Amino acid sequence: MRWAIFIVIYIVFDVYAFQALKTVTRSSWIHYLYLAISLLVLGNFLYQFLQPGEGRVLSIAKSYAAGFLLALFSAKIILVLFMFGEDLVRLVIGGVRKLSGSNAEKMIPSRRGFVSKIALGIAAIPFASLLYGMYKGKYNYQVLSYELEFDDLPDAFDGYQITQISDVHSGSFDNHKEIEYAVNLVNEQKSDVIFFTGDLVNNMASEMKDWKALFSTLTAKDGVFSILGNHDYGDYVDWENGQAKAENLQQLKDLQQEMGWNLLLNEHRKLKKGNDEIAIVGVENWGAGGFVKHGDADKASAGLNERDFKIMLSHDPSYWQQKLKNDPKKYQLTLSGHTHGMQFGIEIPGWIKWSPVKYRYKNWAGIYKEFGNYINVNRGFGYLGYPGRVGIWPEISVIRLKKKV
Numbered sequence: 032m033r034w035a036i037f038i039v040i041y042i043v044f045d046v047y048a049f050q051a052l053k054t055v056t057r058s059s060w061i062h063y064l065y066l067a068i069s070l071l072v073l074g075n076f077l078y079q080f081l082q083p084g085e086g087r088v089l090s091i092a093k094s095y096a097a098g099f100l101l102a103l104f105s106a107k108i109i110l111v112l113f114m115f116g117e118d119l120v121r122l123v124i125g126g127v128r129k130l131s132g133s134n135a136e137k138m139i140p141s142r143r144g145f146v147s148k149i150a151l152g153i154a155a156i157p158f159a160s161l162l163y164g165m166y167k168g169k170y171n172y173q174v175l176s177y178e179l180e181f182d183d184l185p186d187a188f189d190g191y192q193i194t195q196i197s198d199v200h201s202g203s204f205d206n207h208k209e210i211e212y213a214v215n216l217v218n219e220q221k222s223d224v225i226f227f228t229g230d231l232v233n234n235m236a237s238e239m240k241d242w243k244a245l246f247s248t249l250t251a252k253d254g255v256f257s258i259l260g261n262h263d264y265g266d267y268v269d270w271e272n273g274q275a276k277a278e279n280l281q282q283l284k285d286l287q288q289e290m291g292w293n294l295l296l297n298e299h300r301k302l303k304k305g306n307d308e309i310a311i312v313g314v315e316n317w318g319a320g321g322f323v324k325h326g327d328a329d330k331a332s333a334g335l336n337e338r339d340f341k342i343m344l345s346h347d348p349s350y351w352q353q354k355l356k357n358d359p360k361k362y363q364l365t366l367s368g369h370t371h372g373m374q375f376g377i378e379i380p381g382w383i384k385w386s387p388v389k390y391r392y393k394n395w396a397g398i399y400k401e402f403g404n405y406i407n408v409n410r411g412f413g414y415l416g417y418p419g420r421v422g423i424w425p426e427i428s429v430i431r432l433k434k435k436v
Contacts, residue, residue, distance in 0.1 A: 048110035054147040086234030086268040102161035106154040113150035164419030170209040180435040185307035189434040194222035197368025200413035202233030224253040229260025229346030236282040260346040319349035348394040371411040372423035
């Protein structure tokens with residue numbers, strides 16, 4: 032029944048949007064081409080989504096089917112809004128003519144070509160943007176550099192540089208060359224340490240099989256530290272039993288160890304330079320709402336106190352809002368991800384930073400400061416669901432720690 036309703040809505044929008052094209056051109060081959068593309072996109076979407084899947088997170092084929100449908104439907108929504116608005120005006124004019132006893136040949140005027148041309152021009156913007164996001168935008172890696180000052184940063188760590196990546200989502204990857212470029216870009220930053228803040232896979236540990244060797248090349252003087260994100264627990268797969276799910280999680284943990292990463296599970300490590308040290312604290316996922324809540328900052332920082340300089344790795348930024356930002360133990364810098372910046376938005380540095388995800392997360396992209404403590408929310412390395420990015424590009428964060436003078 033749901034699929035039937037969806038198909039009816041799609042066809043109604045399609046027929047109404049077609050009026051704009053019909054007003055602009057009478058060329059039958061263009062009309063047939065429009066119909067063929069529309070039916071092809073709908074048919075592929077239905078075919079892909081009626082296939083069984085290994086998890087509730089979309090496969091590559093399903094995500095592309097959804098992406099093409101989204102691009103086309105976004106254009107149709109614009110066309111329908113214009114056509115509906117024009118039809119309301121036409122009906123009003125017709126009503127006025129009828130009431131005034133007009134002798135006009137047509138009570139209701141015909142659609143105007145210039146309105147349809149404007150509608151088609153505006154509709155082309157989201158359509159082209161979403162297609163570009165699928166083809167190039169998701170690989171438009173940005174290195175975003177920040178310099179943060181701290182009163183209590185140990186002297187030996189003045190100028191210490193860290194690189195953060197997050198939300199790899201390897202189950203969505205389909206271009207080894209582009210991902211290899213991005214991994215090399217991370218290494219080119221030559222930071223002292225690399226942090227990965229969760230969501231290595233979409234559904235299952237096996238998704239990393241073809242990417243393990245590549246991500247094993249990530250290297251930094253003080254190593255690579257990682258944590259788990261909500262997708263890493265296998266919660267979006269209908270497992271045969273609890274044991275299979277537990278084995279999958281263990282495989283993912285073992286895989287990170289085999290890649291040379293230091294996976295932190297509600298625990299911490301210390302980095303030393305001379306007589307000074309800082310603590311790297313890593314919590315398991317803790318997310319507001321329906322997300323898993325395995326994170327335990329108190330357990331992870333056991334033995335540390337408020338005077339210790341701490342870098343907290345916490346996948347979901349909602350944990351920073353709920354606990355970390357004003358915790359008496361003081362977490363000077365938290366690194367998170369999770370939001371992806373919704374993979375869609377508008378960012379013009381110094382002018383605007385907007386995405387619909389801001390209405391869900393207070394901290395959704397970039398640096399924030401409260402109670403004297405910082406959080407960086409990484410926009411994500413990969414992508415999920417919609418197989419692209421528009422305006423919110425994949426990010427490699429580079430943060431230099433400075434001692435405030």
